[in-house]
Amino acid sequence: MNYLIRRLVTFPLVMFGVSVLVFVAIRLVPGDSITAMLGTEAGLLTPEQRQSLAVYFGLDQGWFSQYWRWLSGVFSGNLGISVTYGKPVLDVILERFPLTLELAVLAMVIALGIGLPLGVFAATRNEKRSDLAVRIFAMIGQSTPSFVIGLLIIFALSAGFGILPAMGQFVPFLEDPLGNLSQLILPAMTLGLSFTASVTRISRSAVLDVLGDDYVRTARAKGAPKARVIWRHALPNALIPVVTLSGVEFGYLLGGAVLVEQIFALPGLGRLVLDAILQRDYALVQGSVLFVALNFMIVNLLVDLTYVMLDPRIRLGGRA
Amino acid sequence: MSKLLSVSGLKVGFGRGDALRPVVHGVDFDLAAGETLAIVGESGSGKSVTALSINRLVDYGGGRILDGRMDFLTAGGAVINLATASDRRMEKIRGGEIGMIFQEPMTSLNPVLTIGEQISEAFRLQRGLTGQAARAATLEALERVRIADAARRLGYYPHQLSGGMLQRVMIAMALATNPRLLIADEPTTALDVSVQAQIMALLAELRRETGTGLIFITHDMGLVAGIADRVMVMKEGQVVEQGPLDRILDHPDHPYTQHLLKAVPHFSGGRHVRRDHRRASAGETTPTLKVEGMTVRFPATAGLLRRSIGAIHAVESVDFDVMPGETLAIVGESGSGKSTTARALLGLVKPSRGTFSVLDERPANRRKPVQMVFQNPYASLNPRLDVESLLAEPVLASGERVDAAVRARMAALLERVGLPANSIRRYAHEFSGGQRQRLCIARALMVNPAVLVLDEAVSALDVSVQAKVLDLLIDLQNEMKLAYLFVSHDMAVVERIAHRVAVLYAGRIVEIGAAQAVLSSPQHAYTRRLIAAVPTMERRREIFELDTATIPTLLRPPGYEPPQDHWRVCGEDHQVRIEGDPYKDQNHVADARR
Numbered sequence: 001m002n003y004l005i006r007r008l009v010t011f012p013l014v015m016f017g018v019s020v021l022v023f024v025a026i027r028l029v030p031g032d033s034i035t036a037m038l039g040t041e042a043g044l045l046t047p048e049q050r051q052s053l054a055v056y057f058g059l060d061q062g063w064f065s066q067y068w069r070w071l072s073g074v075f076s077g078n079l080g081i082s083v084t085y086g087k088p089v090l091d092v093i094l095e096r097f098p099l100t101l102e103l104a105v106l107a108m109v110i111a112l113g114i115g116l117p118l119g120v121f122a123a124t125r126n127e128k129r130s131d132l133a134v135r136i137f138a139m140i141g142q143s144t145p146s147f148v149i150g151l152l153i154i155f156a157l158s159a160g161f162g163i164l165p166a167m168g169q170f171v172p173f174l175e176d177p178l179g180n181l182s183q184l185i186l187p188a189m190t191l192g193l194s195f196t197a198s199v200t201r202i203s204r205s206a207v208l209d210v211l212g213d214d215y216v217r218t219a220r221a222k223g224a225p226k227a228r229v230i231w232r233h234a235l236p237n238a239l240i241p242v243v244t245l246s247g248v249e250f251g252y253l254l255g256g257a258v259l260v261e262q263i264f265a266l267p268g269l270g271r272l273v274l275d276a277i278l279q280r281d282y283a284l285v286q287g288s289v290l291f292v293a294l295n296f297m298i299v300n301l302l303v304d305l306t307y308v309m310l311d312p313r314i315r316l317g318g319r320a
Numbered sequence: 321m322s323k324l325l326s327v328s329g330l331k332v333g334f335g336r337g338d339a340l341r342p343v344v345h346g347v348d349f350d351l352a353a354g355e356t357l358a359i360v361g362e363s364g365s366g367k368s369v370t371a372l373s374i375n376r377l378v379d380y381g382g383g384r385i386l387d388g389r390m391d392f393l394t395a396g397g398a399v400i401n402l403a404t405a406s407d408r409r410m411e412k413i414r415g416g417e418i419g420m421i422f423q424e425p426m427t428s429l430n431p432v433l434t435i436g437e438q439i440s441e442a443f444r445l446q447r448g449l450t451g452q453a454a455r456a457a458t459l460e461a462l463e464r465v466r467i468a469d470a471a472r473r474l475g476y477y478p479h480q481l482s483g484g485m486l487q488r489v490m491i492a493m494a495l496a497t498n499p500r501l502l503i504a505d506e507p508t509t510a511l512d513v514s515v516q517a518q519i520m521a522l523l524a525e526l527r528r529e530t531g532t533g534l535i536f537i538t539h540d541m542g543l544v545a546g547i548a549d550r551v552m553v554m555k556e557g558q559v560v561e562q563g564p565l566d567r568i569l570d571h572p573d574h575p576y577t578q579h580l581l582k583a584v585p586h587f588s589g590g591r592h593v594r595r596d597h598r599r600a601s602a603g604e605t606t607p608t609l610k611v612e613g614m615t616v617r618f619p620a621t622a623g624l625l626r627r628s629i630g631a632i633h634a635v636e637s638v639d640f641d642v643m644p645g646e647t648l649a650i651v652g653e654s655g656s657g658k659s660t661t662a663r664a665l666l667g668l669v670k671p672s673r674g675t676f677s678v679l680d681e682r683p684a685n686r687r688k689p690v691q692m693v694f695q696n697p698y699a700s701l702n703p704r705l706d707v708e709s710l711l712a713e714p715v716l717a718s719g720e721r722v723d724a725a726v727r728a729r730m731a732a733l734l735e736r737v738g739l740p741a742n743s744i745r746r747y748a749h750e751f752s753g754g755q756r757q758r759l760c761i762a763r764a765l766m767v768n769p770a771v772l773v774l775d776e777a778v779s780a781l782d783v784s785v786q787a788k789v790l791d792l793l794i795d796l797q798n799e800m801k802l803a804y805l806f807v808s809h810d811m812a813v814v815e816r817i818a819h820r821v822a823v824l825y826a827g828r829i830v831e832i833g834a835a836q837a838v839l840s841s842p843q844h845a846y847t848r849r850l851i852a853a854v855p856t857m858e859r860r861r862e863i864f865e866l867d868t869a870t871i872p873t874l875l876r877p878p879g880y881e882p883p884q885d886h887w888r889v890c891g892e893d894h895q896v897r898i899e900g901d902p903y904k905d906q907n908h909v910a911d912a913r914r
């Protein structure tokens with residue numbers, strides 16, 4: 001347990017670092033939010049009007065006091081008001097987040113559901129033709145950019161079967177599960193393909209590594225059948241790199257997938273952050289980056305928890 | 321007695337097609353039920369491949385049985401040819417009828433499963449036992465290998481147990497279903513000598529109880545003498561000789577067997593120690609290496625805040641000196657602090673207390689008077705450096721330049737340690753294990769040291785290579801008047817090279833003195849136990865006794881100071897520590913009564 005507690009201690013430190021970094025970074029980008037918000041009309045503002053807008057949004061104060069105000073708000077759950085949307089930042093983020101979360105979960109389910117068995121299979125067929133086929137698939141899946149895959153999927157379905165991806169207003173899963181899935185299955189596949197490819201590759205090499213270990217030989221000497229040797233003895237020892245990779249990929253997906261959201265016209269976190277940066281919507285950028293960082297850390301914590309469950313040496317500490 | 325296993329014309333190879341490399345070229349032998357056959361040979365002799373072929377595990381290591389029969393009498397009375405049996409049939413035979421124990425207990429158990437799960441799996445697979453029945457059977461299996469507190473140990477993971485314990489777990493697992501044949505592939509090579517004795521005792525006892533046939537693979541002739549009924553000697557994939565134990569040991573026919581028996585170090589209770597050095601009395605010569613009160617403690621912490629809970633007293637006020645041209649062997653089990661002592665002399669760990677001084681009377685600029693040769697010549701040479709760079713390394717490290725004189729020295733040393741002159745441009749992987757260790761010795765000698773620390777320097781080498789490297793070390797010592805500190809757990813090797821022996825137990829020297837005296841009449845109870853555990857050629861088919869004493873913890877509370885030393889002198893150069901626990905010195909008690 002010490003291991004996990006030590007991880008938890010670093011949580012606030014990292015969050016503080018992220019908040020300072022994003023706060024400074026967005027302000028170092030040339031341009032200001034009032035000009036970005038009003039576009040060409042900004043030129044019509046008198047200096048007095050501009051000043052009063054700046055006062056209204058709190059932009060007239062020094063960076064330090066702006067940061068302090070923002071940070072004290074964060075502690076009470078107030079991430080500020082989005083200049084673009086005219087709503088609390090947290091509300092804007094939470095509107096977008098379910099879609100991103102669902103997309104990430106679906107992509108991971110696809111990746112683990114297909115990639116893991118495929119990798120294990122390839123490992124047991126080492127250097128045979130089927131192994132080669134899996135490796136080629138993995139190589140292609142990993143090296144093709146997601147927008148190419150997305151466009152190919154849309155093209156294939158619409159040209160071959162006359163099916164178009166269900167676009168339009170996003171339907172939450174709880175309101176209409178089927179409609180929701182029909183909207184998300186294609187983007188999830190698009191995201192899932194390269195994820196699947198990475199999982200395949202890493203689980204193949206991890207299982208291959210482990211199959212040469214002494215305890216696998218011991219299991220065989222006991223008379224364990226092939227399937228049992230792989231699933232009971234080899235795989236649990238090979239899962240740690242797979243979990244590490246999946247955690248990192250899942251964490252990235254929780255930050256939104258700009259290209260895929262764009263192609264399938266989905267209102268996810270990725271496009272939100274992009275727009276916020278383009279609009280110099282300081283509060284929204286800060287809030288969403290902080291939110292994404294928090295997600296990443298939670299995912300990391302879950303990964304650590306999984307390690308603890310998988311490996312008694314981590315759970316119980318080394319030899320006393 | 322009926323034949324349990326009859327192997328004829330067994331040929332095994334690795335690789336396929338053009339890359340096929342035969343490794344075993346036609347092996348024949350028979351094994352009767354309840355009989356023990358020892359297969360002896362050096363690495364590359366094909367002994368392990370032969371063993372792995374019997375239960376066909378060789379299939380999974382890239383090997384293939386090319387030819388021959390292996391007729392095995394199953395429990396049902398049927399005879400089955402293992403060489404051609406189907407995979408499905410083999411799954412039933414492995415574990416069910418043929419059990420196997422491996423060399424490395426530490427890596428041979430699955431780290432993520434409890435030992436209970438791993439043992440009960442054998443019952444599940446072969447007997448179909450589940451739940452309470454499997455648990456009861458597992459408990460009984462653990463008790464059979466004399467693991468105390470078995471019910472609690474069931475829930476332990478492998479990393480929570482010592483090597484000796486794990487090897488017992490392996491044995492419990494292999495014997496779970498009362499196999500008719502047990503294959504033990506170097507089962508004690510990775511273990512300390514006293515643990516080895518326990519495992520051998522256990523094997524012998526279980527064999528008596530169950531009447532299992534045993535194939536015992538080893539390179540150690542002493543172990544063979546202790547357990548085997550018959551011996552088969554292998555070399556380069558061929559059987560050179562086989563026969564009853566006494567005939568092979570006493571009247572070997574084949575030159576290779578004779579060579580193995582003669583060249584390989586055997587322990588003979590101090591009768592064959594070196595006599596090429598007379599230890600000067602205190603006033604005459606100053607010691608090259610003088611160690612006084614050397615103490616190494618590692619802080620121990622616990623809890624979230626890493627609160628100090630004391631210290632591991634790895635080495636506790638150790639004193640000794642080594643004269644020029646003299647070898648002091650430090651012997652002890654793992655955890656005794658012998659390697660830590662060696663490392664402290666090189667500055668690889670910082671002594672908490674105590675001093676050591678190196679005195680060199682020879683005139684030369686010597687900035688690195690202590691050099692070390694490590695255990696594993698495969699791992700201690702950088703694979704990306706050629707020999708010239710390897711040899712230049714210590715010279716550069718001592719702040720000198722590589723000039724013509726240094727190059728001349730390289731060539732001379734390579735020749736001296738018996739490596740070909742064209743070695744200088746080659747890389748470590750192009751040499752055999754013995755050659756690599758010669759290279760390590762040459763590297764250590766580059767800066768003309770006064771003291772050479774040899775940490776298990778021949779342990780990783782094949783037995784007949786060991787003897788040659790030991791001879792080289794002895795010659796070099798006599799030529800250069802080097803002082804050797806020879807750290808080893810192998811008593812046979814120690815007997816060959818040591819002038820004096822220091823026995824380390826739980827971080828302290830318990831006995832020190834002339835090798836002949838210490839090895840032939842050990843005084844401390846621990847030394848006696850250690851020496852009694854060494855297998856010898858004289859003790860044939862002995863009844864090993866189980867001894868389950870464990871090394872006491874070295875973790876001491878903060879501020880702990882060990883009690884004052886008391887020594888008893890029992891010879892011109894022989895001292896033994898007097899202490900209360902845990903190994904009471906009975907002689908001392910007897911002395912006091914007198």
